[in-house]
Amino acid sequence: xxxxxxxxxxxxxxxxxxxxxxxxxxxxxxxxxxxxxxxxxxxxxxxxxxxxxxxxxxxxxxxxxxxxxxxxxxxxxxxxxxxxxxxxxxxxxxxxxxxxxxxxxxxxxxxxxxxxxxxxxxxxxxxxxxxxxxxxxxxxxxxxxxxxxxxxxxxxxxxxxxxxxxxxxxxxxxxxxxxxxxxxxxxxxxxxxxxxxxxxxxxxxxxxxxxxxxxxxxxxxxxxxxxxxxxxxxxxxxxxxxxxxxxxxxxxxxxxxxxxxxxxxxxxxxxxxxxxxxxxxxxxxxxxxxxxxxxxxxxxxxxxxxxxxxxxxxxxxxxxxxxxxxxxxxxxxxxxxxxxxxxxxxxxxxxxxxxxxxxxxxxxxxxxxxxxxxxxxxxxxxxxxxxxxxxxxxxxxxxxxxxxxxxxxxxxxxxxxxxxxxxxxxxxxxxxxxxxxxxxxxxxxxxxxxxxxxxxxxx
Numbered sequence: 001x002x003x004x005x006x007x008x009x010x011x012x013x014x015x016x017x018x019x020x021x022x023x024x025x026x027x028x029x030x031x032x033x034x035x036x037x038x039x040x041x042x043x044x045x046x047x048x049x050x051x052x053x054x055x056x057x058x059x060x061x062x063x064x065x066x067x068x069x070x071x072x073x074x075x076x077x078x079x080x081x082x083x084x085x086x087x088x089x090x091x092x093x094x095x096x097x098x099x100x101x102x103x104x105x106x107x108x109x110x111x112x113x114x115x116x117x118x119x120x121x122x123x124x125x126x127x128x129x130x131x132x133x134x135x136x137x138x139x140x141x142x143x144x145x146x147x148x149x150x151x152x153x154x155x156x157x158x159x160x161x162x163x164x165x166x167x168x169x170x171x172x173x174x175x176x177x178x179x180x181x182x183x184x185x186x187x188x189x190x191x192x193x194x195x196x197x198x199x200x201x202x203x204x205x206x207x208x209x210x211x212x213x214x215x216x217x218x219x220x221x222x223x224x225x226x227x228x229x230x231x232x233x234x235x236x237x238x239x240x241x242x243x244x245x246x247x248x249x250x251x252x253x254x255x256x257x258x259x260x261x262x263x264x265x266x267x268x269x270x271x272x273x274x275x276x277x278x279x280x281x282x283x284x285x286x287x288x289x290x291x292x293x294x295x296x297x298x299x300x301x302x303x304x305x306x307x308x309x310x311x312x313x314x315x316x317x318x319x320x321x322x323x324x325x326x327x328x329x330x331x332x333x334x335x336x337x338x339x340x341x342x343x344x345x346x347x348x349x350x351x352x353x354x355x356x357x358x359x360x361x362x363x364x365x366x367x368x369x370x371x372x373x374x375x376x377x378x379x380x381x382x383x384x385x386x387x388x389x390x391x392x393x394x395x396x397x398x399x400x401x402x403x404x405x406x407x408x409x410x411x412x413x414x415x416x417x418x419x420x421x422x423x424x425x426x427x428x429x430x431x432x433x434x435x436x437x438x439x440x441x442x443x444x445x446x447x448x449x450x451x452x453x454x455x456x457x458x459x
Contacts, residue, residue, distance in 0.1 A: 001098055001100070001101060001186055001455050001456060002233055002454065002455055002456075003184075003185075003186055003187075003188075003230070003231070003232045003233065003455075004186070004187050004188070004232065004233040004234075004235065004451065004454045004455050005176075005180075005187075005188040005190060005223075005227045005232050005233070005234050005235070006187070006188070006189050006190065006235045006237055006451060007190045007192060007220065007223060007224065007234065007235070007236050007237065008048075008108065008189070008190065008191045008192060008237050008238065008239065009192050009195060009216060009220065009236060009237070009238050010044070010191070010192065010193045010194075010195060010196040010238060010239055010240075011193075011195040011196040011199045011238060011239075011240070011241065011242050012024075012195060012216075012236075012238040012427075012428060013204075013238065013241040013242075013420075013424065013425050013426060013427065013428060014033065014035055014423065014424045014425075014426075014428050015204075015424040015425055016195075016204070016206065016213060017033070017428075018206075020206060020210045020213035020214050020217070021213050021214070021216075021217040022217065023217050023218070023220060023221035023224075024217050024220055024221075024236070024430075027220075027224065027236075027430070027432075028236075028430045030432060031430060031431050031432030031433070032430065032431055032432075032433075032436045033428060033429075033430040034428065034429050034430070034436050034437075034441065034442055035423035035424065035426055035427070035428055035441040035442070036237075036238075036426060036427040036428055036429050036441060036442045036443075036444060036447070037419075037423070037426065037441045037442065037443055037444065038240060038241075038418070038419040038420045038426045038427065038444075039056070039324070039419070039444045040057075040287070040323045040324065040325060040336075040417075040418075040419065041057070041063070041064055041284065041285070041286075041287040041325075041417050042239070042240035042285075042286075042416050042417050042418060042419070042420070042426075042427075043064055043065050043239075043240070043284055043285055043287065043416065043417055044065060044109060044239055045062050045064065045065045045066075045078075045109045045110070046062045046063065046064060046065070047239040047240060047427075047444060048062075048108050048109050048110075048239065049061075049062035049085050049087075049109075049110070050062075050444045050445060050447070051237070051239075051444060051447040051448060051451075052085070052089050052090050052108075052448060053085065053086075053087035053088060053089055053090075053448065054087075054088075054090075054445050054446070054447070054448035054449060055087045055445065056324030056325075056445065057324055057325055057327055057330075058320075058321070058324045058325060058326045058327045059086065059087050059327075060085055060086050060087040061084065061085065061086040061087075061327050061328075061329055062084065062085055062110075063289065063325055063327050063329045063330045064282065064284040064287065064289060065077055065078060065284050065369055066078060066079070066282065066284065066368075066369070067282055067289055067329045067330070067331075068274060068280075068282055068289065068291045068329075068331070070291075073274055073275025074274070074275075075272075075274055075282055075367035075368070076364070077363055077364065077366070077368070077369065078109075078363050078364065079110070080109070080110060080111065080112040080121055080123065080137065081110060081112055081113050081114075082110040082111065082112060082113050082114020082115060082116070083113055083114075084110060085110045085114070089114065089115060090103075090187070090448050090451060090452065091103035091115060091116055091117075091187065092115060093448075093452065094186070094187065094452060094455060094456075097452075097456060098456075100186075101186045101187070101455075102117040102118070102183070102184075102185045102186050102187075103116045103117055103118070103185055103186065103187045103188075103189070104116065104117065104118040104119065104176070104179045104180070104183060104185035104187070104188045104189065105118070105119040105120070105121075105189045106119075106120050106172055106175060106176045106179065106188065106189060106190045106191060107120060107121050107122070107172050107190070107191035107193075108121075108189045108191050109121075111137075112137050112139070116139075117183070117185060118139060118140070118143070118179055118183050118185060119137075119138065119139050120136055120137070120138045120143065120144075120147065120172075120175055120179070121136065121137050121138075122134075122135075122136055122137075122154060122156060122159060123135055123136055123137035124156055132156075134153050134154050134155065134156035134157065135148075135153075135154065135156075136148065136154045143179070143182075146178070146182075147175050147178060150178060151171055151174050151175060151178075152171075154171060155167040155168055155171055156168075159171075159193070160361065160363070160373070160374075161361040161373060161374065162361070162373070162374055162375055162376045162404060162405070164194070164197040164374055165194075166194050166212075166215040166216070166219065168193065168194065169192040169193060169194035169216065169219055170219055172190065172191060172192060173190065173192065173219050173222065173223045176188060176190045176223065177223070177226050180226075180227070180230070180232075186455060187451070187455060188227075188232075190223070192216060192219060192220070194212060194215060194216050194219070195209070195212050195213065195216045196242070197212070197374055198211075198212035199212075199242035199414045200242060200371050200374060200412060200413075200414045200415065201374055201375060201411070201412070201413060201414070202413050202414065203242065203243075203244040203245070203246075203413040203414035204241070204242050204243065204244060204414060204425070205244075205413075220236070224236075233431070233432075233433055233454045233455075234431070234432070235429065235430070235431045235450075235451065235454060236428075236429070236430040236431070237427070237428070237429050237430075237447070238427040238428050238429075239427055240416045240417075240420070240426065240427050241416065241420050241425040241426045241427060242414040242415065242416050243339060243340075243414065243415065243416065243418070243420065243421070243425065244340060244413065244414060245286070245337075245339070245340050245341060245342045245412070245413070245414055245415035246340060246410075246412070246413050247309075247310050247338070247340050247341040247342070248341075248342060248343075248344045248408070248409035248410065248412065249308060249309070249310035249311065249337060249341050249342065249343050249344065250343075250344045250346045250347075251281040251283065251288055251290070251305055251308065251311075251335060251343060252272070252280055252281050252283070252344075252345065252346060252347035252368075253346060253347060253348075253349060254304065254305065254308055255277075255279050255280060255281065255301070255304075255305075255347075256347055256348075256349060257349070258304060259278075260277060260278045260279040260280065260297075260301070261277045261278075261279070261280050261347055262276040262277045262278075263347065263348070265353075266355065266356075267356065268353070269348075269353060269354060269355040269356050269358075270347070270348045270353045270354070270355060271355050272347050272367050274291070274367065277293075278292070278293050278294065278297060279291065279292040279293065279297065279301045280347070280367075281305075281331075281335065281343065281345075281368070282331065282345075282367060282368055283343035283344055283345045283368035283369060284343070284368065284369045284417065285342055285343070285369055285371070285415050285416050285417035286336065286337040286341070286342050286343065286415050286416060286417030286418045287334065287335065287336055287337070287343070287417040287418075288331075288334070288335040288337075288343045288368075289330055289331030289333075289334055290305065290314075290331040290332060290333035290334065290335055291331045291332060292331070292332040292333065295332075298316070298332050298333065301332075301333060302314045302316060302333055305333070305335055310337055310338050310341035311335055311336075311337065311338065311341075312336045312337055312338045312339075312341075312418075313335075313336050314333050314334070314335050314336075315333060315334040315335075315336065316332075316333060317332075319334070320334055336417075336418060337415075337417070337418065339418065339421065341415075342371070342409075342412065342415035342417070343368075344368070344370075344409050345366055345367055345368025345369065345370060346358075346407070346409075347367075351407065354407055358405075358407045359377065359404065359405045359406070359407055360404075360405060361373045361405060370405075371409070371412045371415070372405050372406050372407070372408075372409050372411065372412060373405050375405065375406055375411045375412070376404055376405075376406075377404055377405060377406040377407075378406065378411065380404060423441045426441075427444075429442055429447065429450070431454070433454060436450065
């Protein structure tokens with residue numbers, strides 16, 4: 001076996017490798033850089049599951065970053081349990097070939113309880129007084145304290161939210177080095193999400209994300225240098241490209257206006273009641289799963305949503321099969337946005353009735369993905385002062401709500417989820433070893449076997 005590290009630089013595309021990424025540009029030039037074809041849906045959890053299992057969502061079951069759990073009548077996003085991922089994981093296949101194989105998973109989704117030998121992933125503590133405390137889950141359990149003793153508390157609010165910065169990805173890279181030194185895993189999976197944030201805020205405009213590109217390039221330079229100094233094969237990989245998108249589309253508001261959605265009032269705000277709703281959308285970037293309770297209403301809902309501006313197509317049973325999304329977790333229908341559009345989760349018709357979590361960073365409460373969580377509400381005159389005052393209330397022991405996020409989606413300028421318009425604007429795979437096919441872009445389902453070749457083919 002040859003030790004291998006896979007560094008997942010989210011949002012990196014062939015056309016972004018250039019003057020603002022001098023290290024990566026040089027590193028790729030000494031090896032191979034190959035585009036990876038996009039997949040449906042091109043979102044983090046689904047793509048990573050395909051890379052790790054070599055299967056489509058119809059087989060591994062990760063149909064989006066979150067979905068509707070019909071048995072509990074709940075929408076859940078950003079879960080961590082690896083038991084949700086079906087199919088043969090790469091570490092399972094590798095152990096069959098060599099029982100000495102070991103794998104470390106640093107922040108790839110579904111890291112917990114996945115069967116990896118070592119794993120680390122964010123896992124905040126939610127206190128009963130409403131305070132969210134940054135923390136991680138780690139296996140073995142003592143690794144949790146060791147990492148935070150050496151690196152400081154995991155910078156959760158730099159990992160996600162309006163204050164995202166390179167600190168989150170830097171912490172993960174530093175943790176990966178500690179895990180490598182301590183446990184010597186055969187395969188290390190490392191997730192570096194920093195570039196993704198600026199691209200969603202600004203779109204793929206290098207003049208606005210050049211600092212983000214430079215910062216992630218520096219983190220890669222340090223981490224790749226570390227691995228190569230230990231004679232470890234390095235693969236640089238990404239999941240999708242970000243396209244310019246500035247048209248928020250609220251499918252749930254259309255369904256609400258047509259009587260399909262039920263809400264209940266909680267302290268003056270409206271909360272979606274999916275179990276009581278006849279049809280609703282679980283929005284995830286440029287894709288939305290549409291769950292329809294009554295089979296006789298599916299065609300009606302399909303025609304209704306197909307006519308909404310910003311909707312490219314609605315996949316029915318046959319369409320889901322064609323796109324590899326025919327899994328029981330999928331909605332009865334799947335909506336795909338037009339290239340410059342993206343789907344919001346919004347379902348309220350009066351902004352005064354928005355739920356209390358709408359203007360906050362609360363990824364587990366919202367019944368859909370909300371990219372506006374990375375943006376400070378421009379209608380707040382002095383958001384930093386407001387945030388400081390709110391945090392003062394927190395320190396004094398008062399209950400508080402950090403309501404700093406816009407609820408209209410107008411400030412979002414980039415999205416993903418569709419198949420990219422060209423290989424240059426999609427994901428990539430780079431390596432210095434001769435394990436890539438000589439012609440054409442790779443399929444996402446090929447990634448698993450290529451990683452295994454890096455481990456087991458030493459020729």
